[in-house]
Amino acid sequence: MSSLKFGTSGLRGLVSDLDGPPAYAWTRGFVGHLERSDQTGSKTVLIGQDLRASSPSIAARAAAAVSDAGWTAVNCGALPTPALAFAALKRDAAALMVTGSHIPEDRNGLKFYSPSGEIDKADEGGIRLAHDDLVPEVREAAHSLSLADLEGGAEAAIEAYMHRYSTFFGSDALKGRRIGIYEQSSVARDILTTILNALGAETVGLRRADSFIPVDTEAHRPEDVALVAKWAEEYGFDAIVSTDGDADRPLVADETGTILRGDVLGMITAKHLGLSSIVTPVTSSSAIEASDFAGEVLRTRVGSPFVIAGMAETARKGGSAIIGFEANGGVLLGSDIERGGRMLEALPTRDAVLPILCSLAEAAGAGKPLSEIVTEMKAGFTAADRLKEVPAEKSAPFLARLVNDHDYTAHLFEPIGVVVSIDDTDGIRTILENGEVIHFRASGNAPELRCYIEAASEPVARDRLAWGLETARRELG
Known part of the structure; x- marks a missing residue:
């Protein structure tokens, strides 16, 4: 099963799952979605990249997909994502940034912009549908273009x-x-x-x-x-x-x-x-x-x-x-x-x-x-950290039990305080009687469980973070 999925910001996964036909196919899906949803603008896609070793190869495959779809691909080279987005807005163009942001180098991703700006969750669904509708010959295409042969846009954007x-x-x-x-x-x-x-x-x-x-x-x-x-x-x-x-x-x-x-x-x-x-x-x-x-x-x-x-x-x-x-x-x-x-x-x-x-x-x-x-x-005191290598199939049951099983949650938090409210907008944000906050949330970008703390002092925040991480580690087995 591919590791590629949409997270908190773009499509991300292992380089081994992205660099090749998937990079081409997902870019074709992106352009196809823009055409289906009448978001074509100037029918141009500005392509940027970060400094990961895999980014140039992925960008070259994306450029081939843009060109094969009948659009113009512009090579903006290595530049900040917001610089690429700003340049695209000025040109009424779409944009694609090859980046895995902060995650390890064995992973990478694609971040998409329509001519009106960063895509939303509805656009993600549309890209996925357009990708899934590709005929096998397109989805399996693995060729690339030489970025040096494309129109250059790096200098102007920067x-x-x-x-x-x-x-x-x-x-x-x-x-x-x-x-x-x-x-x-x-x-x-x-x-x-x-x-x-x-x-x-x-x-x-x-x-x-x-x-x-x-x-x-x-x-x-x-x-x-x-x-x-x-x-x-x-x-x-x-x-x-x-x-x-x-x-x-x-x-x-x-x-x-x-x-x-x-x-x-x-x-x-x-x-x-x-x-x-x-x-x-x-x-x-x-x-x-x-x-x-x-x-x-x-x-x-x-x-x-x-x-x-x-x-x-x-x-x-x-x-x-x-x-x-x-x-x-x-x-x-x-x-x-x-x-x-x-x-x-x-x-x-x-x-x-x-x-x-x-x-x-x-x-x-x-x-x-x-x-x-x-x-x-006067922003108070917080702490945050994560447990790595925690897949969704392990974190999801733990988070679901926190919000659905009140006796379990009350017993779990009993060593540090009384739970007075729970916010499940994103993850499980537990507020204690003394005002402290312990928030568990599965990362949208990597197999991780994050823990966020708010407390009355820095030492207490650190102590609660240590408790939260150890408790989650134990409960996850």
Whole structure:
């Protein structure tokens, strides 16, 4: 059975299941769905990729599928996913990003954009149907095109993306700030350097990698945490920044080397840009509702398609100043912003660069260290981690029992508190009498069970996380 499936953001699975006829067939299904649903735009597909070793081959197979369908394939090379999405919107074009985001290198994926933006769950169903309707000869095709022979779009897409931020924030926004850039295998490593320098910051590149490193901005690898702390002590940076593989999730550490939570980055971004209509999944901190800058807050399931749907719903109901963000730090800009005669256009797809720039600019503008800006957010204390190699057939019965068997759940949580409510919007979010939150959720991208904690202090959050992981491990057998 193939490992390929739609998760929280695109189609993902093992490289061995994707690179070959499946990459061709799923791309033909994507184009076929756009034609069936009258979303053809300019009948052009911009193709981008991250820095995984398998991405060029998969991109070449996707390009062949686009061309064989009678559309124009444009090679945008290695670039951030949000840069590809921004370029596609400008050209009334569809887009396909070859990326596995933060998951290990033996996996990869396809992320799809219609000419109007990132696809939703209904589009995923349509792509699946169009794929399944392909005749055997098409589904089994395995040829590819030389990417070098295609129209090139990398330079224009990257320049437009960098110009978007350098003009809005201005050349003095980060003047006097010294920023470390953890380059690793992020597709945005050079772009980040260029943008930060354009805003007046001094930058230092750190630990550039030739092979892919699966940086997860929500469940940090211990080696990344140690590296960032070491660099902060050694260099005296004002901040250290990075992204995941395709640059739609940020990593930001303050001057002490403490890595900021993704939802805190989202909160800082909303405050810095003056955006009060917030759409965010249930995994983000409940402190958002208590903040002094949030107006309407809409909670969704985890995944950018759900956040995008929530932003669209907010707009339909007359909402304005709309922003979406996830606990992984990716920010989706739902409204145009004008400030000092400069415009930042809406870009409703997950982006790492915007929250990086907003957090740095908020601290620089206030003349404060980044750690103080975080303290002012009053975002509480959280912790998160995951159990790896937990397939859905093991996690699903455990989660179902938590929500359906109240006696079981009460007994399970008895060592740490009394359960007062359960939210099953996405996974099982259990709220205790003392206000603590223990949230179990199966990952949509990999065979993992994630655990999220909210508590009154950092030590308690760590303790509850250890309890949650050990309890789940025991119950899963």
